[in-house]
Amino acid sequence: MLRIGFALLGLLVSSLCFATQSASMSLLDNRFRVDPSIEQITFVIYRAENSVPVVLVRPDGRKYYSHRHPDNVRWYQESAMDIISIEKPMPGPWQAVGKVTPKNKIKLISHLKLSSDVLPERLFQDEQIKFTARLTSDDKPLLLRDFLDRVKLKVTFTKFVENEESLIKEARPVPIEIGEFADDGIDLDEKAGDGVFTVKLPITPAPGKYRVRITSGNGVFLRAQEQEVLVYPNPITLTFIQSRQEQQSHQVIFTGEQGMIEPGSLAAHIEHTDAQGVTIAVEGAAASAESMNVELAIPYSGVIGEYSWQGEAYATELGSGRELMFPLSEHTYSVVKDIDLAETRRLQEQEREKQAKLLAEKRIAEAREAQRKKSMLIIAIGNVVVVILGLVIWFVMRKLKAKRAAIPEMQLEMPKK
Known part of the structure; x- marks a missing residue:
C-alpha cells in the first residue's frame, strides 16, 4: 500500500490555518505578511524577462537568495519567474526585492494533497x-x-x-x-x-x-x-512461424500461462507492414472459453524485402480479474529468393576444393620454407666450424713458431790442439 504521509508540494502553499479556503493576495510594494499559524508558504513572483531572481528579505532583515538559502527554503526559477516555498516561515512582514512585474501575487492553498x-x-x-x-x-x-x-x-x-x-x-x-x-x-x-x-x-x-x-x-x-x-515474468509467450509457400500464411501464436491467465480471455491485435510500406491490421481472440491460445494469420507475399509487425496482446489475470495489456515491440522478417539446392551444393563443393587447394599450397610453401631455413642453418654452422678450425690452426702454428724461436742455436766447440 502507498504510504501517503506527505502530499506537501515544495513549490506550492500549504497552510494549516486555512482549513476550508484558498486565498490570493497581490503584493503591495512587493511586501507581504506571514501569519504566525502558517506552517508552510509558497508564492510565485513574476519579474521582468531575463532579470535576475529576486532577493527575499525576512522580517528580521536576513536575506535569502536563489543560490544561497537555508534547507527549509526551496527555490524554483525561470527567466521571468520565481516560485519559492518556505517551511516554518518567520511570522511578520516579508519583502521581495527585484524587477517585479504587476502580475506578482501570492496564493495560499489549504489542505494540499x-x-x-x-x-x-x-x-x-x-x-x-x-x-x-x-x-x-x-x-x-x-x-x-x-x-x-x-x-x-x-x-x-x-x-x-x-x-x-x-x-x-x-x-x-x-x-x-x-x-x-x-x-x-x-x-x-x-x-x-x-x-x-x-x-x-x-x-x-x-x-x-x-x-x-x-x-x-x-x-x-x-x-x-x-x-x-x-x-x-510475462505470462504470455509469443511464437512467429514464417511461411515459405505462397498458399500458406505466416502465423503469430499467443499462448497464456496456465494459472496466471484466465482461460478464454486472450486477445491480440497486430499491424503488419509489407515490403512496399502497406500496413494492414490483423486481430483475433481466443476461440473458446477454455482456450489459452490465439492464432493470427498474416497473408503471405512473395515480394522480396523486409517486413515488420507490432501490436498489443490483451488478457485477464486469473484470480484478481485484472485486465492486462502487453505492447508488442516491433518484429521484423525478410523474404528472399528461393534457394537452388543443386547450385548451392555445386558452389559449396567448388569452394571446398578451392580451400583444399589453398591449404595444400600453403603446406608445400611451409615445407619449402622449413627446408630453406634448415639448409641456411647448416651452411651457417659449417662456416662457423671452418672459421673456428682456421683460428685453432693459426693459433697452434703461431705457438710452434714462437717455441722454435726461443731455443738458442747450439755452438759446436772444436778441441784445441
Whole structure:
C-alpha cells in the first residue's frame, strides 16, 4: 500500500490555518505578511524577462537568495519567474526585492494533497498500465496552471533491499525511472490542467520485488510516495512461424500461462507492414472459453524485402480479474529468393576444393620454407666450424713458431790442439 504521509508540494502553499479556503493576495510594494499559524508558504513572483531572481528579505532583515538559502527554503526559477516555498516561515512582514512585474501575487492553498492509484501488488514484466495521480486542495482539484505546468512527477522502481536506509549510499540499489506524469491532455491524460496527472507506465524491470516511488524530478515534492510490488515474468509467450509457400500464411501464436491467465480471455491485435510500406491490421481472440491460445494469420507475399509487425496482446489475470495489456515491440522478417539446392551444393563443393587447394599450397610453401631455413642453418654452422678450425690452426702454428724461436742455436766447440 502507498504510504501517503506527505502530499506537501515544495513549490506550492500549504497552510494549516486555512482549513476550508484558498486565498490570493497581490503584493503591495512587493511586501507581504506571514501569519504566525502558517506552517508552510509558497508564492510565485513574476519579474521582468531575463532579470535576475529576486532577493527575499525576512522580517528580521536576513536575506535569502536563489543560490544561497537555508534547507527549509526551496527555490524554483525561470527567466521571468520565481516560485519559492518556505517551511516554518518567520511570522511578520516579508519583502521581495527585484524587477517585479504587476502580475506578482501570492496564493495560499489549504489542505494540499497528492493522491495516486494503488498499484497491484502483482505486476507482470512487459505489461503497460494507466497510472494516475491527483493534486487537490480541500479535496477539490487544484487548477493553478502556473504550478501544474511546472510539476514534474516521475515513477521509479528500486530493487527491494531490507533496511535500505542503513546502507551506505554506494551500496544502495539504483532507482530505475520508468515513467513521468503529465497533465497535458496528451496520450492517456484525459484533460489538460485539471490537476490529474496520467502516465503510461511500462513495467520494464526484471522479475523481482521492488519499492515503487512517486518523486519530483525538480524538487517540488518534499517527500515521496512509496509502495512495494512484485514483478512476475510475462505470462504470455509469443511464437512467429514464417511461411515459405505462397498458399500458406505466416502465423503469430499467443499462448497464456496456465494459472496466471484466465482461460478464454486472450486477445491480440497486430499491424503488419509489407515490403512496399502497406500496413494492414490483423486481430483475433481466443476461440473458446477454455482456450489459452490465439492464432493470427498474416497473408503471405512473395515480394522480396523486409517486413515488420507490432501490436498489443490483451488478457485477464486469473484470480484478481485484472485486465492486462502487453505492447508488442516491433518484429521484423525478410523474404528472399528461393534457394537452388543443386547450385548451392555445386558452389559449396567448388569452394571446398578451392580451400583444399589453398591449404595444400600453403603446406608445400611451409615445407619449402622449413627446408630453406634448415639448409641456411647448416651452411651457417659449417662456416662457423671452418672459421673456428682456421683460428685453432693459426693459433697452434703461431705457438710452434714462437717455441722454435726461443731455443738458442747450439755452438759446436772444436778441441784445441
